[in-house]
Amino acid sequence: MARCRFGEKCRNTHTELFQGNKPKIKSKIQKEASEHKGKKPPMKTAADVISRIQWDTKLPKECFLIGYLDRFLGVIEKPFSDFCWEDLASVGHDVLAIPKHRIQYFKYLHVVVWDKSSRIDNVFGSTGSGLTILDIIDQYKSMVVTEPEKSDNKASPEETGHLLTETNVCCSNEDSEYPDEDYAKAKRPTHFVAVRVNSDEVRSTVEEIQGLLQENNPEIAEFFMPIPTLHLTLCLLCLESSEDIQTAILTLQELKCEFERILPPSIILNFEGLQDFHSRVLYLAPSSIPALEKFEHMLNKCFQEKGLKVMQYPGSNTFHVTIAKIPTKVLRQRPNLAFCTNVYQNSQIKYFGAQPIDSLSLCYAGKTRRTDGFYTTLLELSLY
Template sequence: MPETSEKKRKRKRGDVGGRMDSEEDGDQKKKKKESQRPNYFVSIPITNTQMKSLVKEVQEAVLQKEPRLAKAMIPVPTLHITLLVTHLASEEQVELAAAVLAQAAPSVAELLGGRDLVLPFSGIRHFRKEVVFVGLDSGEHRHTLDSLAELVRRRFEEQGLLQGDNRDFEPHLTIMKLSRASKLRFQGIKRVEPGLYSDYTNKFFGNQTVERLDLCSMLKKKQQDGYYHTETSLQLGGRRRSEPDEAELLRVSRRLVEDAVSRALQQYKQETLQNGGGPNAAALQSPGSAEETKTDTTANSSTDNRK
C-alpha cells in the first residue's frame, strides 16, 4: 500500500525529533564528561636539584634542534610522579580527600618500615613518541612504589573519590608532552623524534628520595615556587627532623665563631693583665661591664704604685 503524504510527514517529524533527541543526549553526555574531567591528582614532587638541572639540559638540547616544541615542554618546577588522578566535584570532596591522605599515614609508615623510598631515574623513553619521560630503573623500590600507589588508590576508592582513573599505574617522569601544544599538529609535528634527545638515552639522572605525597589541583593558580597548588601533603621521609637544615647549620656556625672570638678576647685580656696591662687593654673589654672595668683599673693602679 503506497505511503500517504500524511504518513510521510509524520515519519519525517519522527526522524527530525529522533535526531534532535539524539543530539541533546549527546550534548548532555559531553557536558557530563567535561564536568567530570580530572582536576586533582596525588603526586610525588621532584626535589632533587641535579635531576631538575639535567631535565632542563635535555629540554634545551631538544629546542636547539626543534624550537617549535617549546610549548610541549613540562615546566621544571612542576616535575612530579603521578600516583593517581581524579575528579573532586566540591570543596567538601577536596577536604575529604585531604583527610583520606592524612589518615593513610600509619599504613604508609608500616609499608616503608622506617626506610626511605629512593627512586633511581635513568634514560629517556616515550609513549607513542607523543609523551617523553625519564625512566624509572627496575628494582625493589619499584615494588614498594607500586604498593604505595595501590594503597593510596584503594583509600580514595573506598571513599568514592577515585573517578575516571582506571589506567594501570606506570610511574614515569614526564618532561615533554605534545598534548600541551595542540597547534603543533597543524604545523606538521605529530611526534617527538627520539633523535632529538639521543645523547641522553642512557644517561643516569639521579636518585629521588620520596619526601612527601601531595594532593594537587590542576586548575588552581600555581604556587610561588612554580609547583602546583597543593591542598595538603603527607610527609614521608627525606631529611629527618633530627637533621639540621641549612639555616640551622648557619646559626650554629655563627654561634661557634662568636664563642671562639669571645674566648680569644678573654684570654688576651687575662694575658694583658698578667703582663702589666697595655694601651689597648681597656678597649678590648666588653661594653656594659662597669664593675669589671673599675676592678681592672684599680688593679693596674696598684701595680703601677708597686713599681
C-alpha cells in the same frame, strides 16, 4: 598661657591650650607617602572580603569557598555559607566560627581570588593582577558560554582523551589514546596526589635535555613542562565538593602511619633513561619498585572506600615524570614538532638522577600555581 603638664604626650586633645604654639602636623598625603615609601602596597584584609561578599548583591555567596588554618588538621576548605561571622564570644560550640586571621584564601568556585601568602587580591584589586571579583565572574561566565560551542565539534576519542589530561597532571595512564567513548565523556580530574620532583640532579638533567630538543627545533620549547612542576602522579581524583576535598585530606592524614608501615625506610626513584609515547610525550620512567606499586594500589583503594571518585584510565600503569608533551591535535597540524629520537638518545646523559619519596602533595589540577611554580597544594604530607 595654660599648658597640659604632659605636653605633646598627652592622649587628650587640648585645642584651646595649644593655640599659641600649634604642633607641626604633616598633611595626610605627606604622612601616607612617608609611611608607605619603600613598602608593599596595602592589601585588603580577610574581614574586608567577608564584608564584601556579605553585602554586595552582585556576589553569589553560595559560589565562594574559604580555606582556613585549623590548629590540628592544617588548611581546610569550607563553603562561605557554612560560617558564622558573629562575635566569637557569642556563638555556640555547634557553630562554625573562626578568627579571621586564620583565613588563608578565598575562592570563587575553583578560582583563588584572595590569597594571604601570595598577596593576591582579585576581589578589590588592591594587589596582584589588578582584577576585581566582577572581572573574575565575567571571565568565568565567558568560559562557561564558550565550552558548549567547543563540545559541538565532534572529536575523536583520541582528541577527547587529550582534553581530559590537558592540565598536565601526569599519571601512568593519562597519555593513553582512550579507545572507549565512555572515557571520552568522563570528567577530567580536579585534584591529584603526587611526588614532587625537587632533586637538583634530576631537574638539571631534564633542563639539559630540554635544551638539546630546543636546539634541534626551537618551536618545540612551548610544549616543555616547566621545571618547578615536575612530578610523579600516584592518584587522580575527581573531587566535586568541598566535603570531598576535606575527606581526601583527612584520608591522607589518617593513612600516614600505614604508609610508614608499608613503605621501606626510604624509597629512591632512579631515572635511568628517556622514553616517548607516539613521538609526542617525552618522559622519565623510574626503575621498578614493587613497594611503590603496592603503595599506589593501597592509596587508590582507600580513596574509593571513602566514597571518592578515583580516575582510572585504560593503558599502561608505568610510573613516569613527563618532561614534554605535544597535544595530539597540534601534532596532526604540525607534524614537524614530533620528538626526534636521535636527539636525546645520542646525548651524553644516560643517568637522570634520583628522587627520594619523603612526602606526598595533594594538588589542585587547575592552572593556578604557587609562588615557587608548583601546583596549588592543599596538603603536603611528610611520610617520615
